[in-house]
Amino acid sequence: MKPARTEKLVKVIANLGYGSRKDVTAMFRAGLITDANGEVLYADDRVAPADVRVDGAPLDSPQGIVLMLHKPVGYTCSTRDPGRVVYDLLPPRFRLRQPTLSPVGRLDRDTSGLLLMTDDGALLHRIISPKSNLPKTYEATLAQPLRGDEAEVFASGTLMLESETTPLLPATLEVVSPTVARLILTEGRYHQVRRMFAAVGNHVEALHRVSVGELDLDGLPAGQWRVLAAAQIEQLI
Structure with missing residues (x-):
């Protein structure tokens, strides 16, 4: 160079x-x-x-940086929210980078776990595109015990969410305990996990994103962040 x-x-x-x-x-x-x-x-x-x-x-890496953040509950993926935002967990310079460092998809205020952020717009869109079929794993703590047929319903590819006209793609449910389940999705609709369990008569009390593709938090404490190495980025594309 x-x-x-x-x-x-x-x-x-x-x-x-x-x-x-x-x-x-x-x-x-x-x-x-x-x-x-x-x-x-x-x-x-x-x-x-x-x-x-x-x-x-x-010096921080130039354009093309990707970092993972272990997002705690109580933070939003926004720059305009009057409350706590994920940028508060990063050095101030990350908020000011040009191009902007943006969340790759969003986790709502009440959801914790793995959040990716990048200033590479093309990479961001490749990761979130439905065509990527990139699996995302969530762990949900439920208000009521699983009734037993949720895995079949979620895997059917026919489940329709309220106010939508297109059924969800098949998703995989793994039972952790009677009130805890892991759900693996390949799409990312608005509040999808919460709405899926609502559709089968349950309520999500706590939600945590465990992994995106093969990438997980690897012991990263809540509220901490780490820049991804090139090999880790390759796991996402």
Whole structure:
């Protein structure tokens, strides 16, 4: 990769959310931007972005970043909600990145678990497209014991949700306990898991997304995040 000129790096660093171009220029002047060896960068240096450090930390990846967040209950996938939002769990610069870092699909306020976020619009649409057939696994805690025929109903491909005209694709239900079930879907309609159990006379008291494709939280604590490696991203496409 051909090293970028430092004035170009001002734009790169600003687009990654570290501040306005004026802010980033001031960071250069304050000696906060260095190379990988800790040497302060100046306006006439030529350094590749991968070798840049901001206040000692590696520069975030440029466009194409994908991260996983263990979303707790009580946070929304929005920038406009007056309450707590998932961006509150990330460093402030992630909210300011250009292009925008967006949730890949959404988990509602009362749902916890694996949430993916990316600034790669094409990748986002590939993951959420119904054509991808990417399985998503949820664990639902129910108000009432399973009655026994839910797996057959969900797998039939004929279940119709209220106010919709197209039946759901077949889904797989795994019984964990009389009041806990895992549901594997390949589509993502609005509040789908909750509405599916409502359609069979039950109510979801707690909902947690366990995995997307072959990717799971791998022990990531609630409220924490991690940037995905290239091999992990490959599991999604």
